[in-house]
Amino acid sequence: MSTPTLKQAPLQNGTRVLGVGAYRPDVIVTNEDVCQWIDSSDEWIRQRTGIVTRHRAPADVSVIDMAEGAAREALERAGVDPSELGAVIVSTVTHPYATPSAAASLTDRLGATPAPAFDISAACAGYCYGIAQADALVRSGAAKYVLVVGAEKLSDVIDNTERTISFLLGDGAGAVVIGPSDTPGIGPSVWGSDGSKWDAIGMTHSMLDIRDHAAGKGALSEGEAAVTEAALWPTLRQDGQTVFRWAVWEMAKVAQQALDAAGVKAEDLAAFIPHQANMRIIDEMAKQLKLPESVIIARDIAEAGNTSAASIPLATHRLLQDNPGLSGGLALQIGFGAGLVFGAQVIVLP
Numbered sequence: 078m079s080t081p082t083l084k085q086a087p088l089q090n091g092t093r094v095l096g097v098g099a100y101r102p103d104v105i106v107t108n109e110d111v112c113q114w115i116d117s118s119d120e121w122i123r124q125r126t127g128i129v130t131r132h133r134a135p136a137d138v139s140v141i142d143m144a145e146g147a148a149r150e151a152l153e154r155a156g157v158d159p160s161e162l163g164a165v166i167v168s169t170v171t172h173p174y175a176t177p178s179a180a181a182s183l184t185d186r187l188g189a190t191p192a193p194a195f196d197i198s199a200a201c202a203g204y205c206y207g208i209a210q211a212d213a214l215v216r217s218g219a220a221k222y223v224l225v226v227g228a229e230k231l232s233d234v235i236d237n238t239e240r241t242i243s244f245l246l247g248d249g250a251g252a253v254v255i256g257p258s259d260t261p262g263i264g265p266s267v268w269g270s271d272g273s274k275w276d277a278i279g280m281t282h283s284m285l286d287i288r289d290h291a292a293g294k295g296a297l298s299e300g301e302a303a304v305t306e307a308a309l310w311p312t313l314r315q316d317g318q319t320v321f322r323w324a325v326w327e328m329a330k331v332a333q334q335a336l337d338a339a340g341v342k343a344e345d346l347a348a349f350i351p352h353q354a355n356m357r358i359i360d361e362m363a364k365q366l367k368l369p370e371s372v373i374i375a376r377d378i379a380e381a382g383n384t385s386a387a388s389i390p391l392a393t394h395r396l397l398q399d400n401p402g403l404s405g406g407l408a409l410q411i412g413f414g415a416g417l418v419f420g421a422q423v424i425v426l427p
Contacts, residue, residue, distance in 0.1 A: 086218025092211070092255055093262025094427045095157065095222075098150025099394035100143040100250040101381065102134035111244045114237035122244060127356020131247030131382025133232045140172045143250035144183050144228035147390070151224065152187070154427070155254035159187040163220020165194040166210060168203025168227045168386040170415070171234055172196065183226065193220075200278070201352045201414025202268070203227060203386035204251070208410075208422055209266035211255040226252040227386035234280070236312040242278070243313070245355070247382030251390025253427075264339030267331055268420035277319045278415035280311040287311075324358045324413055329365035332411045335421035336366075339407075346372045347406025348396055348426065352413055353378035353388040362411075373400055385414065397426060 107130050108119035122128055134143060144167055152159060165187075167180040180194035199206045204227035211223035228250035235243040255263070287309050332351075336343065349372050351359050356378055363374055377392035384391055389410050397403060403426050411421035 088218055089216045089257045091258040091261035091263070092215045093258040093425055095254045095256045096151045096153070096155030096427055097390060097394045097397060098147040098152070098154065098252045099391050100146035101391070102132045102138060102143070102248050104133045104135055106131050106133050106247075111237075115240050115244060117244070125357070126245060127359075127376070127378055128245065128382050129379050132249055134230050134248040138230075140169055140228050140230050140250075141179050141182050141186070143230070143248070144169075144179060144226045144252070145186050147228065147250040147252035148183065148187060148224055148226055151252040151254050155222075155256065157222050157254050157256065159189040162187075162189040162192045162222050162224050164211070164214055164223045165189055165192050166197060166207045166223065166225045167194075168197040168199060168207045168225070169229055170198055170200050170203070170385060171230045173233065179228065189224070199386070199418050199420070200416060201354065201383075201385045201388065202412035202416070202418040202420040204389045205266070205410060205412040205420030205422060206268060206418075208253075208255070208263065208424070209268055209420060212263045212266065215255055215257055222254055222256045224252060224254055226250060227388070227390050229385045229387050231313070231385060234311065234313050239312060239314055241317050242315045245383045246313070247384045249381060249384045249387045249391050251387045251394055253390055253393075262425040264335065264341075264423035266420060266422050267335045267338055268418075270416050270418045271323075272416065274319060274323065274417045276316075277323070277417060278315040279313070281314055282311050284311065320417075321355070321358065323417060324354060325361045328411060328413050328419060329362045331413075331419050331421050332362060332366055332409060335409060335411065335423055339423035341407060341423055343368050343372065345407055346409055346423075347403050348373045348375065348408040350375040350389055350392050350396065350408050350410040352411065353381065353392055354383050354414070373403065386412075388412075393426070
């Protein structure tokens with residue numbers, strides 16, 4: 078008895094970003110506000126990070142609310158109805174539920190049911206991870222259109238008095254719709270991880286610590302005699318020097334690999350859209366890549382702060398808003414963060 082030949086979905090020649098959307102919360106936190114919580118100054122924060130303000134979401138605005146706002150704009154700009162989506166991907170590390178996913182709820186809100194929906198936990202590289210997966214889904218024929226969202230409410234997981242990372246972070250969401258294209262609009266993804274530096278960025282403690290403390294099994298960390306309810310909540314921290322050196326010296330190499338994989342040179346680019354982690358990192362990467370002055374560099378961090386998975390789509394949205402002539406040009410995007418993880422692609426701007 079012969080084995081039947083399986084059918085496969087027809088392959089697509091290429092994919093591209095069809096539309097970009099953004100959601101920026103209304104609450105603006107200035108450097109002066111930050112200095113109420115840490116011993117610093119507006120001048121020091123600007124010089125060290127390039128940040129002037131950051132957006133924070135109020136208590137009644139959730140990760141899914143922000144994701145929905147960005148997604149609806151991206152769908153409208155792409156001219157795609159939610160019912161046409163073949164998958165919904167949300168990259169976030171701040172959805173307050175381990176399960177169910179933010180993507181499943183977002184899919185229902187948008188009217189995209191029964192599209193497959195799943196979350197990605199890849200921190201600041203999560204958006205680029207989502208683009209890699211959306212590109213593969215569309216090219217393989219598994220989906221015609223895929224919604225990719227980066228959404229973070231980092232204000233939920235920071236201690237304002239913590240000095241290594243809290244003052245950098247903001248909230249927001251960015252989204253894109255990926256669809257088929259007669260010509261390639263998304264270059265090969267260069268992505269990976271370095272788990273040897275797993276603890277360079279992370280939480281102060283785990284949820285299991287909360288459980289154990291509640292059960293009377295001991296304090297959260299060695300030497301603690303007692304903890305308050307507020308201290309039980311895990312918050313973000315980082316080894317700033319380790320992260321800075323890794324980002325500056327290793328991520329420029331990844332960015333160059335993405336250029337090489339796409340078969341383009343720095344001078345072919347119209348824009349450079351790195352993760353908005355720190356202005357000094359952005360400037361150093363641009364220097365190492367030898368970007369000509371004609372390449373416009375995204376610097377959304379000055380007004381938005383570091384928004385993790387949301388930073389690249391938010392920066393892309395602002396870049397196109399301020400420079401509509403970039404439409405159709407090539408942009409190099411690269412995300413990197415906790416894990417440590419990284420991802421990069423060259424794309425054609427919508």
